[in-house]
Amino acid sequence: MNIILLGAPGAGKGTQATRIEENYGLTHISTGDIFRRHMRRQTEIGEEARSYIKKGLLVPDEVTLKIVKSALDEVHGKNFMLDGFPRNLNQAQQLDGIAKIDKVIDIRVDFDILTDRICGRRSCLDCGYTTHISVLGGANTCPKCGCEMTQRVDDREETVRSRLQVYATQTASLVEYYEKQGKLFTVDGMGTPDEVFAEIKKVLG
Ligand code: AP5
Ligand code: MG
Numbered sequence: 001m002n003i004i005l006l007g008a009p010g011a012g013k014g015t016q017a018t019r020i021e022e023n024y025g026l027t028h029i030s031t032g033d034i035f036r037r038h039m040r041r042q043t044e045i046g047e048e049a050r051s052y053i054k055k056g057l058l059v060p061d062e063v064t065l066k067i068v069k070s071a072l073d074e075v076h077g078k079n080f081m082l083d084g085f086p087r088n089l090n091q092a093q094q095l096d097g098i099a100k101i102d103k104v105i106d107i108r109v110d111f112d113i114l115t116d117r118i119c120g121r122r123s124c125l126d127c128g129y130t131t132h133i134s135v136l137g138g139a140n141t142c143p144k145c146g147c148e149m150t151q152r153v154d155d156r157e158e159t160v161r162s163r164l165q166v167y168a169t170q171t172a173s174l175v176e177y178y179e180k181q182g183k184l185f186t187v188d189g190m191g192t193p194d195e196v197f198a199e200i201k202k203v204l205g
Contacts, residue, residue, distance in 0.1 A: 001026070001204070002100060004082045004173060007107035009163045010114040010121075012196060013083045014130060016107065019197045020034050020081055024204060029071045030083040031064055033128075034150075038067075049094040051146065055152045056162030061090050072099055088170045092177055099108065105203055107189035111164060118160050122149040 003026065005013040014030065021028045033193040035053060038046030045063060051061045068085055082101075086092040095101070108119075120133040122140075126147035135143075142149055154163065185203040189196050 001102045002080050002082075003204070004086070004101055004104045005084075005107065006104055006171075006176075006178070007189065008109065008114055008167045008171075009160065010118040011107040012193065013107060015077070015193050016082060016197060016200055017083045019193070020200065020204070023201075024079075026081040027075045027188055028083060029075070029085070030069070030070060031085040031087075032083075034067050034071065035059060039153075050153070054153055054159065056159040056166060058087055058166060061088070061094070065090065065094055066120050068095070069098065081094055086174060089173065089177065090156050097153060098104065101161045103181060103185060104183045105176075105200060106175055106184060106185055106186045109189040113190070114164060115157065115160050118163075118167075119157055120154055121152065179194055 001024075003020075005017060007013050012034075015027045017030065020026055029116075035046065035049040038138065039050050039053070040046070048063060049059045059062060060063075062084065064087075068082075073078070077146065082095075086095050117132065121130060122133055123130045124142035124145060124147050127142060127145045129142050129144045131143070131149075136149065140149055141147065154160075175184060187196060187199045191199075
C-alpha cells in the first residue's frame, strides 16, 4: 500500500509519518526533509530551494518532481508514504503518471492553532528529532541525543503566514482531487499525537 499524507503546514504530517513508518514499514518520503538535507549540504538544488523556502513559497515543480522521481527510484518497489507532496494540481497529475497511490490521508487542524505549533517547533540539528518548545521546558538540547535544537528557517511568523496562504490557494484543492478518485480519508488532527495516530490506524487497518 502506498499513501499520501495531506494537511496544512503544522498539521502533524511529520509527527504521524514517524509512527506510520515504525508500525507499517512504509518508507517515508518527505520533500521538505529532502530539500533541507540539500540545503545543509549546500548543493545546487539546496541553494535554489532555499530561496523559495525561506519566503514560504513552493519550490518550482520541475525541481520538486526531479527529487521525487529519484526518491521513488530508490525505494525499489517497496511501499512508501509521501509527506508534503503533491502540493498543487500539476504535481498530483504528474504523480498519477509515475506511481500508484492507494490511500490519501488528510490531517485536519484549525488554522489558528497551526501558527503556534509551527513557530514553537524546534528540530535537532543532528538526529532530526522534532518537538514543541513547550515540551523542552527552557532547555535547548535534544532529549534524544543531547545536540542543539534549532528553529527551521521557514518557521518564523511572517513566513508561516505565507506558507498557510500557499496551502489555501494551491494545495487545499487536492482534497477534492483525491475525493473524486475515491481515495480520500479525513482524520481529525486536533487530538494528541497518539489520538491522531489511533484514527490513522483505523484508516490503514
Ligand atoms: P515541509 O517540510 O513539507 O513543511 P510543511 O508541509 O509546511 O509542513 P511542516 O513540516 O511544517 O508540518 P507537519 O505537518 O510535518 O507538522 P509536524 O509533524 O512537524 O515543506 C517545507 C517547505 O519546503 C515548503 O514550504 C516549500 O517551500 C518546500 N516544499 C516541500 N515540499 C514541496 C513540494 N511538494 N512542492 C514545492 N515545494 C515544496 O508538527 C508541527 C509542530 O506541531 C511540531 O512542533 C509538533 O511537535 C507539533 N505537533 C504535531 N502533532 C501535534 C498534535 N497532535 N498536537 C499538538 N502538537 C502537535
Ligand atoms: Mg513536516
